[in-house]
Amino acid sequence: MDSISTITTNDPGLLVVFISNGPGELTTWVKPLAESFHRSLSLRPYDPNSFIGIRLVLVPCPNATGNEHEVANSWKLFEKVTAAKDFWKILINPKQFGYWPKKGIVVFLGGDQFWSVLLGARLKYKTITYAEWIARWPFWNDRIAAMSSKVKKSLSPKLQKRCVVVGDLMADIQQQAESLNPLPPGKWIAILPGSKKAKLSIGIPFFLEVADLLLKKNPDYNFLIPMAPTTNIEEVQYFSSSKNKIARQYNSKIKEIEMPNKVYPWKKIVTEYGTRLHLIEKHPAYDFMSQCDLAITTVGANTSELGSLGVPMIVVVPTQHLTVMEAWDGFIGIIARLPILKWFLGLLIGLWRMRGKRFMAWPNITANKMIVPERIGRVMPADIANEAHDWITSPKRLQGQKEDLRSLRGNPGAINLMVKEIIDLINIIQSRSI
Numbered sequence: 373m374d375s376i377s378t379i380t381t382n383d384p385g386l387l388v389v390f391i392s393n394g395p396g397e398l399t400t401w402v403k404p405l406a407e408s409f410h411r412s413l414s415l416r417p418y419d420p421n422s423f424i425g426i427r428l429v430l431v432p433c434p435n436a437t438g439n440e441h442e443v444a445n446s447w448k449l450f451e452k453v454t455a456a457k458d459f460w461k462i463l464i465n466p467k468q469f470g471y472w473p474k475k476g477i478v479v480f481l482g483g484d485q486f487w488s489v490l491l492g493a494r495l496k497y498k499t500i501t502y503a504e505w506i507a508r509w510p511f512w513n514d515r516i517a518a519m520s521s522k523v524k525k526s527l528s529p530k531l532q533k534r535c536v537v538v539g540d541l542m543a544d545i546q547q548q549a550e551s552l553n554p555l556p557p558g559k560w561i562a563i564l565p566g567s568k569k570a571k572l573s574i575g576i577p578f579f580l581e582v583a584d585l586l587l588k589k590n591p592d593y594n595f596l597i598p599m600a601p602t603t604n605i606e607e608v609q610y611f612s613s614s615k616n617k618i619a620r621q622y623n624s625k626i627k628e629i630e631m632p633n634k635v636y637p638w639k640k641i642v643t644e645y646g647t648r649l650h651l652i653e654k655h656p657a658y659d660f661m662s663q664c665d666l667a668i669t670t671v672g673a674n675t676s677e678l679g680s681l682g683v684p685m686i687v688v689v690p691t692q693h694l695t696v697m698e699a700w701d702g703f704i705g706i707i708a709r710l711p712i713l714k715w716f717l718g719l720l721i722g723l724w725r726m727r728g729k730r731f732m733a734w735p736n737i738t739a740n741k742m743i744v745p746e747r748i749g750r751v752m753p754a755d756i757a758n759e760a761h762d763w764i765t766s767p768k769r770l771q772g773q774k775e776d777l778r779s780l781r782g783n784p785g786a787i788n789l790m791v792k793e794i795i796d797l798i799n800i801i802q803s804r805s806i
Contacts, residue, residue, distance in 0.1 A: 386801065387471030388415075388426045388649045388794060390481055391491065393433035393456070395567050397482030398440055398655050400680075401502070401541050402428065404451040405481065408787045412795065415450040424798070425473075430456040431487040439602040457489070463494050475801050478793060485509055498797055502541065502790065510534065517793050521788070538791055539786030542680040555663045556635070557740040559764055560594045560698020561586065562683065563649060564669035567600030567609070569671050577610040577619040578690055578753055582589045582668060584645040585757035591762075596650040596664070597641070598657035603630060605639065605651065622753070666764055668756060675744070676734035680781050684763065684773040688756055689748040691702050705738055735777055 388409070392402045406426065410418055413551055416425040428450045430440050441455040454462060454469055466472050477499035480488035489512045491498035500515040501507060503523045507516045510527055515728050516535040518524050563583060565575025596749050599605075602705045612619055612626045619625075630640040630648070641649040652660050658681060661667070667685040678685050735743040747756060763769060 386424050386798065387473045387476035387497075388424065388798070389476060389478045389491070389497065390426070390428045391431055391478060391483060392428065392481045393431050393483035393487045394673060395440060395600060396676065398444060399601070399672070400677060401481045403447060403449070404544060404787050405541070405790055406447070408450065408791050409794065412791050415513060419450070419759060425451050426680065427451060428453045429457050429462065429491065430454060430756075431483040432456050433483050436782065443601040450677045466495060474555075477566065477797055477801070489513070495806065500793060500797060502538075503535075504541075507535070515793060515797060517790055520612075523644060530609075536789075537782075538789035538793060540781050541786045541790065542676060543781045543784045544787045545665070553659050555596075555660060556594070558592055558594045559590070560596060560664045561760065562664040562667040562678075562710075563595055563763070564596070564674045564678075566672060566674075567602050567610075567671045570606060571672075572603065572611050573616050574690060574777040575670055576608055577616065577622040577624065578688070579668060580612060580626070580641075580643055580647075580649075581622045581753035582756050582760070583642055583649055585649045586751055586760060587645070587647045589757065590764075593795065594650070595647065596660060598652045598661055599655065601655045608651075627773070657760070666760060668760055671732045673734070675798060679733075679735040679744075679777045682774045682778045684770045684777070685733075685744050685750075686756060686760060686763065687744055687746045688795045690751050691748060692750045712795060727780050735780055738780050739776070743780070744773060744786055 390402055390406065392398055405716055405739075406428075409415065409426065409692045413424060414422045414688070416422050426449070428444050430453070433456065438456075441453045444450065452470060459467065462469055471494055474496070476494070476495060478488050478499045480498050480501040485503075485508045487531070488501060489509045491510070494747040498514040499512065500517060501509070501513045502517045502631045504519045505523065506525060507513070507518065507527060510516055510531045513534065516523075516527070516531075517538045518535050519538070519540050521537050524537055527535055554668055562585075565579050566572055573777055586593050586595075597608075599608075604742075609626055609629070610616065612624075624647075625644050627642050627644045630642055630718055632638055636650060638653065639651045641651060644648075652662075656677075658677075661678065661683060662681040662684055667683050669675060669678065669685055669687055671687060675685065675687060719778065729735045731740075731742070732748065733744050733746055736746065745759070747759070
């Protein structure tokens with residue numbers, strides 16, 4: 373096994389603890405970093421005799437689905453995965469969750485940066501934070517791995533010594549998509565209705581109708597749905613049925629689920645109109661998503677993933693379903709829970725966005741300008757179908773958005789540099805124990 377650095381083995385006990393939160397961070401940061409870490413060193417659980425173990429601790433987050441620990445466990449990359457609901461129990465009594473060596477490192481990879489500071493202090497471990505946009509608790513971190521020099525320059529000269537610019541972890545998504553599984557010829561549209569139940573209850577019926585309307589415009593359009601690891605086909609069927617009150621407000625319904633065949637090795641949703649939407653249950657589905665001409669998505673980490681892949685997108689938030697949106701995260705969820713103001717949700721969002729050029733899609737947040745269209749308010753499937761058709765039939769517009777998206781991300785290779793930073797910190801810990 374290749375090693376980036378030499379590790380001394382005088383002390384048999386050292387633990388590296390990854391901290392993260394929602395499904396987007398798990399699949400784009402945690403999983404590829406853990407895989408690279410295992411390729412670089414012999415670690416538990418791959419090597420039961422290794423003196424270094426790797427664990428994952430999930431932290432409270434409104435963006436989470438509650439199933440993240442099950443997904444992470446299925447990867448078999450960690451000797452232990454702790455669910456977000458148990459985070460406070462770990463802080464109070466770590467021994468309740470197994471043995472914690474005296475020496476270790478807490479690595480922040482998503483959520484509130486304060487959680488890693490708390491856990492590091494409780495366990496008396498070194499801490500390293502991956503700072504995508506800002507390092508919020510630099511004084512309490514032993515090392516900061518920054519996405520860009522802008523993050524480093526925002527620190528005081530004294531604290532800049534702790535900061536290393538590793539680059540953009542999301543940029544490595546493009547490398548993961550290089551070995552493509554070619555999609556059949558044609559125009560392909562990715563549909564991403566979200567992963568949380570609150571979003572799926574709106575997104576499934578809304579986007580099914582968008583797909584039906586698009587197929588009426590061009591029968592050669594093809595659709596795929598990259599299934600989030602925290603959902604399943606049964607949920608998709610449920611949210612498209614009359615059991616979901618929101619689905620009753622839309623015309624499109626699922627007729628059947630077709631099984632894989634020789635041409636398409638995945639299941640397909642077939643609507644009553646006859647639209648087929650290919651369900652990609654492999655995760656992550658970057659190789660398929662990267663080949664799509666356009667994506668229609670809701671807000672969330674998926675907008676960052678699509679941006680990293682350079683896939684043009686339309687971001688949709690239909691605010692007419694207020695009661696369900698109370699369960700959403702962020703500004704929308706806060707307003708939707710207010711007893712009176714929630715009825716003015718669309719107006720409030722518009723004022724909020726115009727006041728400070730605030731955006732909801734990650735590419736727009738990053739650029740601080742409108743890169744991808746955000747359709748927020750009382751939008752209807754016909755509106756989105758018409759706009760999507762306009763985009764697909766305008767190759768120059770699509771190419772322009774694609775180039776804008778690619779310009780926002782850094783160079784690939786940050787995963788390996790991040791691993792190197794962790795190993796360097798391990799070396800420092802080990803050298804001091806000699």
